[in-house]
Amino acid sequence: MLLEIQDIQVHYNKVAALKGISLKVEEGDMITLIGSNGAGKSTTLRTISGLVHPSVGQIRFKGQRIDRLSPDKVLKLGIAHVPEGRRIFPGLTAIENLRLGAFIRKDKQAVERDLERVLDHFPRLRERAHQLASTMSGGEQQMLSIGRALMSKPKLLLLDEPSLGLAPVIVKHIKEIIGEVNREHGVAVVLVEQNAELALDLSRYGYVLETGSIAIEGEAKGLMGNEHVRRAYLGL
Amino acid sequence: MPFRKIISIGVIYAALLALPFALKLHQQDFMIILVINVLIVVSYRLMTLTGEFSLIHVVLMGAGAYTSSLLAKTIGLSFWLSMPLGGVVAALLALLLSFPLFRMKGFYFLIGSFAVGEAIRLSWSYFDFFGGPKGVKLIPSPHLYIPGLGMQDIWQPIPYYYLVLTIVSLGLLVLYRLEHSRIGLTMNAIHWRDALAESVGVDTWRYRTMAFVIASFFAGIGGALLAHYIGTINPVMFDVTTMVYVLIWVIVGGTNTFYGPIIGVVLLSILNEMFREAEQLRPLVYGILLLAVMRFLPNGLDSLPGKIRDYRRRKLDSDSVDAAGNAPSQAASGSGQPSTNTIGPN
Amino acid sequence: MALLEIKNVTKNFGGLTALNDVSFQVEKGEIRGLIGPNGAGKSTLFKNIAGFYKPTRGRILHQGRDISHKKPSHIAELGVVRTFQETTLFQEMTVFENVLVGCHLSARSNVFSALLGLDHGRQKEAEDRTRQVLEFMGLMERQDQLALNLPLGSQRALALAVALAARPTLLLMDEPFAGMNAEETGHMMSLTRRVRDSGVTIVLVEHDMRAVMGLCGYLTVLNFGSLLAQGTPDEVRQNPQVIEAYLGSS
Numbered sequence: 001m002l003l004e005i006q007d008i009q010v011h012y013n014k015v016a017a018l019k020g021i022s023l024k025v026e027e028g029d030m031i032t033l034i035g036s037n038g039a040g041k042s043t044t045l046r047t048i049s050g051l052v053h054p055s056v057g058q059i060r061f062k063g064q065r066i067d068r069l070s071p072d073k074v075l076k077l078g079i080a081h082v083p084e085g086r087r088i089f090p091g092l093t094a095i096e097n098l099r100l101g102a103f104i105r106k107d108k109q110a111v112e113r114d115l116e117r118v119l120d121h122f123p124r125l126r127e128r129a130h131q132l133a134s135t136m137s138g139g140e141q142q143m144l145s146i147g148r149a150l151m152s153k154p155k156l157l158l159l160d161e162p163s164l165g166l167a168p169v170i171v172k173h174i175k176e177i178i179g180e181v182n183r184e185h186g187v188a189v190v191l192v193e194q195n196a197e198l199a200l201d202l203s204r205y206g207y208v209l210e211t212g213s214i215a216i217e218g219e220a221k222g223l224m225g226n227e228h229v230r231r232a233y234l235g236l
Numbered sequence: 237m238p239f240r241k242i243i244s245i246g247v248i249y250a251a252l253l254a255l256p257f258a259l260k261l262h263q264q265d266f267m268i269i270l271v272i273n274v275l276i277v278v279s280y281r282l283m284t285l286t287g288e289f290s291l292i293h294v295v296l297m298g299a300g301a302y303t304s305s306l307l308a309k310t311i312g313l314s315f316w317l318s319m320p321l322g323g324v325v326a327a328l329l330a331l332l333l334s335f336p337l338f339r340m341k342g343f344y345f346l347i348g349s350f351a352v353g354e355a356i357r358l359s360w361s362y363f364d365f366f367g368g369p370k371g372v373k374l375i376p377s378p379h380l381y382i383p384g385l386g387m388q389d390i391w392q393p394i395p396y397y398y399l400v401l402t403i404v405s406l407g408l409l410v411l412y413r414l415e416h417s418r419i420g421l422t423m424n425a426i427h428w429r430d431a432l433a434e435s436v437g438v439d440t441w442r443y444r445t446m447a448f449v450i451a452s453f454f455a456g457i458g459g460a461l462l463a464h465y466i467g468t469i470n471p472v473m474f475d476v477t478t479m480v481y482v483l484i485w486v487i488v489g490g491t492n493t494f495y496g497p498i499i500g501v502v503l504l505s506i507l508n509e510m511f512r513e514a515e516q517l518r519p520l521v522y523g524i525l526l527l528a529v530m531r532f533l534p535n536g537l538d539s540l541p542g543k544i545r546d547y548r549r550r551k552l553d554s555d556s557v558d559a560a561g562n563a564p565s566q567a568a569s570g571s572g573q574p575s576t577n578t579i580g581p582n
Numbered sequence: 583m584a585l586l587e588i589k590n591v592t593k594n595f596g597g598l599t600a601l602n603d604v605s606f607q608v609e610k611g612e613i614r615g616l617i618g619p620n621g622a623g624k625s626t627l628f629k630n631i632a633g634f635y636k637p638t639r640g641r642i643l644h645q646g647r648d649i650s651h652k653k654p655s656h657i658a659e660l661g662v663v664r665t666f667q668e669t670t671l672f673q674e675m676t677v678f679e680n681v682l683v684g685c686h687l688s689a690r691s692n693v694f695s696a697l698l699g700l701d702h703g704r705q706k707e708a709e710d711r712t713r714q715v716l717e718f719m720g721l722m723e724r725q726d727q728l729a730l731n732l733p734l735g736s737q738r739a740l741a742l743a744v745a746l747a748a749r750p751t752l753l754l755m756d757e758p759f760a761g762m763n764a765e766e767t768g769h770m771m772s773l774t775r776r777v778r779d780s781g782v783t784i785v786l787v788e789h790d791m792r793a794v795m796g797l798c799g800y801l802t803v804l805n806f807g808s809l810l811a812q813g814t815p816d817e818v819r820q821n822p823q824v825i826e827a828y829l830g831s832s
Contacts, residue, residue: 037763038733164760166620167617168789169828231765232764233763233764235767410697418696419696425675425683433672436663436683436687437659439653440655446693
């Protein structure tokens with residue numbers, strides 16, 4: 001088991017944001033969290049990456065407790081978080097952004113190899129290598145933030161709304177990229193998405209969050225057929 | 237206004253009216269300057285309502301002081317005309333300066349206001365008309381006709397204290413009404429999101445200027461009140477050190493409420509007075525206090541009551557949870573609900 | 583006469599051309615979709631219409647009047663109001679106060695009347711208008727909550743309410759559906775229709791194709807700052823250029 005969350009609760013100023021969530025991610029797995037805004041999806045990711053700490057419950061990564069660690073420690077263990085809204089360093093070039101992703105690593109030669117690998121993977125980023133990130137399009141910025149996360153050589157990638165605000169054709173492209181990262185790099189992914197169709201199509205397993213709890217879970221294919229999911233999240 | 241508020245304001249004023257008789261001479265001095273400084277910080281806060289912090293407030297206070305002093309001294313104008321004219325000149329100066337200054341925002345505005353302020357202040361040192369570096373001396377004190385006593389020269393601390401208290405109270409009343417009017421709401425809106433305010437038709441330039449001009453008017457009044465009491469003014473009195481004190485008072489007190497800056501200036505002035513004997517320790521005490529407030533109450537002292545309320549409620553919450561042995565109550569259940577039934581009828 | 587006419591609008595930033603000779607018209611009562619890839623110039627065009635940017639060349643006419651070089655507050659006064667990408671509200675004000683600020687134009691007062699309370703009648707009118715708008719948007723029960731405490735769906739409805747309070751004839755909506763799930767999208771769509779039915783013409787920038795195709799009778803497509811195509815949703819959906827640049831083949 002790569003990641004195991006056991007019954008975590010998170011409170012912001014004593015208001016419960018998560019009311020007991022348990023989920024599992026296998027090595028090389030891809031799971032998704034879908035649900036309304038404010039249901040606790042982003043909070044779950046933030047809790048895994050150490051930005052907030054649960055008041056109750058445990059998080060284990062490769063068997064080790066990580067629920068009290070700071071974000072940099074969690075990153076060092078191999079969990080990379082791509083937050084919502086394409087957070088890039090706008091005043092730096094694409095390459096510089098990518099190199100910053102490897103900030104915590106000491107193995108300089110391997111970093112160079114991985115940089116090549118990421119650039120091979122995102123030909124668009126190679127074309128834009130020396131362009132300022134702020135001048136890149138929304139889709140390219142999203143690729144850049146995923147690429148930067150990969151530079152830390154994670155075992156687990158947390159993606160928060162990668163399709164937000166992107167044109168349909170770019171959304172399709174980003175979807176392919178997420179699939180490839182999972183398959184070819186062998187990186188496990190926890191995907192948070194408003195676009196439930198995309199998320200369930202990509203993932204093996206899905207969790208539906210409603211007001212801080214898991215309302216439904218199951219194989220992604222099965223969830224697509226679930227009446228409640230179809231009505232509330234797929235709009236069918 | 238709620239009853240409790242009226243009562244507490246009444247009590248404060250009763251104390252303020254009785255106070256001078258219980259004080260020594262130098263303490264009476266202290267009270268006069270403190271009351272003037274209350275007007276300075278509260279007017280400064282009007283400026284911050286629109287989201288801008290300036291470094292020119294004290295210079296405009298000086299403009300009021302110089303105007304009133306020179307008018308009274310050179311052409312013998314009555315204090316009752318020269319003092320309001322001090323405010324008017326400070327306000328006009330602000331209006332003039334708003335054209336270059338409000339092309340800037342935030343940090344640039346701050347530095348721009350500092351540069352312009354220094355230029356004004358240095359002109360007082362440079363031109364003999366303003367008395368040069370030595371400033372203006374022998375500023376006449378106000379005269380007031382009191383029935384039964386005839387024309388009185390108000391220069392002693394106690395009568396001057398009542399004069400200042402009256403004028404400052406009127407100023408505070410105006411500033412309070414303004415903040416709680418529609419204009420105050422609009423200024424607040426500009427502070428939060430100027431682009432959104434503009435998109436619904438708010439001329440942000442006009443409101444920023446309005447806040448700046450009105451704040452400067454009261455700074456000018458404050459300056460005039462100070463000048464006619466001390467009897468002498470010079471450019472150094474209105475330099476950036478004084479401005480930094482105003483900033484510290486406002487920041488420590490907090491800008492979220494009307495009374496925040498008042499708490500700041502009163503508390504820190506009293507503290508300063510207590511360390512009168514240990515002059516060297518003053519900056520240290522100020523520094524430590526500023527750090528402590530920044531660390532524990534980043535929104536200023538006026539956020540303390542809210543924090544205490546929060547703490548009590550949380551304590552109550554967790555106590556009741558422990559007793560019941562189940563999950564914490566959802567204090568904000570309103571915001572946790574799905575928005576389905578609230579967006580609108582279908 | 584069209585309600586909005588964009589005439590040969592070009593906008594340069596230094597050497598970069600964000601809009602290149604764009605022309606189109608929007609008729610009264612429409613919900614017009616404005617779509618295109620990220621960076622195609624949609625937001626830039628909005629900012630030009632609302633006066634936050636001035637076009638380098640070309641003209642923008644609203645009800646036949648040239649508004650291309652007026653400032654934002656003046657353009658709002660003429661009836662062109664925009665909403666913002668993501669959620670832009672007066673976060674630490676209540677729902678009621680947010681909409682009250684939106685009523686600014688109909689309730690302006692000067693310092694003296696505000697101090698002396700002479701603007702009482704006008705203020706009451708503004709408050710009535712505020713309640714009316716809140717009722718219309720179904721936000722009445724939340725009027726005393728702080729904007730930042732609202733769930734996303736209500737925040738977006740409030741952003742729309744603030745804009746409506748300014749009595750627009752033309753409303754520019756910038757990605758109001760971003761980040762919404764299917765259910766929330768459905769509600770926002772019905773709200774948008776209600777606003778149109780109340781007599782407001784709408785231009786909608788949005789990537790959510792379900793919302794765009796469902797709401798708009800006519801679409802304008804931008805690509806690299808130029809007009810790529812125009813037409814009904816069906817025409818645009820089948821346009822090979824639009825498929826390549828924007829929709830992607832499914």
